[in-house]
Amino acid sequence: MRFVFTPEQERYAARIRAFAEERIAPYYQEGDRTGEMRPGLVGELAGQGLLGLRVPTGHGGLGADCVTTGAALEELARADFNACYGVLQAALIADVLNGNATDEQRRRWLPPIASGEALVALCLTEPAHGSDAAAIELRAEPDGDGWRLTGVKTSIMLGAYATHGLVFARTGGPGARGVTAFYLPLDDRHLTRTRTRDAGGRAAGRAELRFDGLPAGPEDVVGGEGLGFVQVMRGFDYSRALISLMCVGAANASLEEALAHARTREAFGGPIGRLQGVAFPLAEHAAYLRAARLLAYEALWLKDQGREHAVPANMAKAWAPKAAVEACHQALLTFGQLGWSEELPLAQRMRDVMGLEIGDGTAQVTRLVVARHLLGRRYAP
Ligand SMILES: Cc1cc2nc3c(=O)[nH]c(=O)nc-3n(C[C@H](O)[C@H](O)[C@H](O)COP(=O)(O)OP(=O)(O)OC[C@H]3O[C@@H](n4cnc5c(N)ncnc54)[C@H](O)[C@@H]3O)c2cc1C
CATH class of the missing domain: 1.20.140.10 (Butyryl-CoA Dehydrogenase, subunit A, domain 3)
Structure with missing residues (x-):
């Protein structure tokens, strides 16, 4: 049993600690006061490879292992807990996309996540369904060869800022097997965002997203219908x-x-x-x-x-x-x-x-x- 990081993990964690102390920590309290994410933060995180930790090197990321990803988040959180959300969501969503998307989708979706061009949010929770996520109701109704999404997602971290969302919608019957995952651009006239006023995490832009017929095509489906x-x-x-x-x-x-x-x-x-x-x-x-x-x-x-x-x-x-x-x-x-x-x-x-x-x-x-x-x-x- 070895309770130590590898030399590479050690080096990367030390690099992130130094970066976070110098560039991130000084703004932690300001984010709480303004309630806004600092302009330039996403670019700085991307510059350190933090948004591409779980994006393979062939798609512009670091292809880091999970332990390294955890070490980076642990270091970043010492400086600014809220700056971690972009890194966390990128790590989670890139992992889901990399594991379930087609090669063509990976080429299209993963490089912008690593570069910070796409800031991603996980859109699962709804006003009536949180812990019991298999009961979500946001509807994906058939429209031509695709769907239109209608309903409300709530409590979406980075929801005020995200450019893209991994959105879970009901394409089939009740229960988990009726839920499909879509990866979609969020800057669309069929979607409105309302920020929540929170006790903490104020610079991370938690928001409610209202979908009013947002279009989705077969090329936006992650993994397959009913697998979300x-x-x-x-x-x-x-x-x-x-x-x-x-x-x-x-x-x-x-x-x-x-x-x-x-x-x-x-x-x-x-x-x-x-x-x-x-x-x-x-x-x-x-x-x-x-x-x-x-x-x-x-x-x-x-x-x-x-x-x-x-x-x-x-x-x-x-x-x-x-x-x-x-x-x-x-x-x-x-x-x-x-x-x-x-x-x-x-x-x-x-x-x-x-x-x-x-x-x-x-x-x-x-x-x-x-x-x-x-x-x-x-x-x-
Ligand atoms: C800071 C923050 C960030 C978040 N980020 C996101 C995000 O990015 N994307 C997203 O989709 N959602 C996000 N959420 C929403 C979050 O995932 C849900 O709030 C959470 O899953 C709980 O759902 P709920 O709030 O509806 O509570 P409910 O499901 O209504 O639960 C209420 C209470 O009942 C308890 N309870 C429920 N079921 C059981 C059970 N079977 N046994 C025992 N106790 C139970 C719960 O533990 C809780 O105490 C975020 C929430 C917060 C606070």
């Missing part, structure tokens, strides 16, 4: 491990700031770090984050080996966001009144990370996946 749901659910296993590492990265940034503060802040005649009431909670949260991190990397490593990874990926997602929120909270408290001020990024990190206790599958839903694997499918509700 199965494809995205497979992709979710891996993105859940990536999200876990985002949460761990952000929480570790707060924890390190708290440790530094505990070394220098004095109370009752010495640094507060010597008080066990201060030091032990930090030690405890560091242990939880370390365990969650290992679980996430185990899932990514298993996927890189072509092995089953659903159980550790869903265990990680059930736990890491909560562990991260609690670590962010403890770090904030360690700063006393200073932590409560928006001068420091501690409260923002807690709010930002909390969103992913919900996004991409709640802790309950990820536990359902784990329980189904442990108990067997016949015990699924």
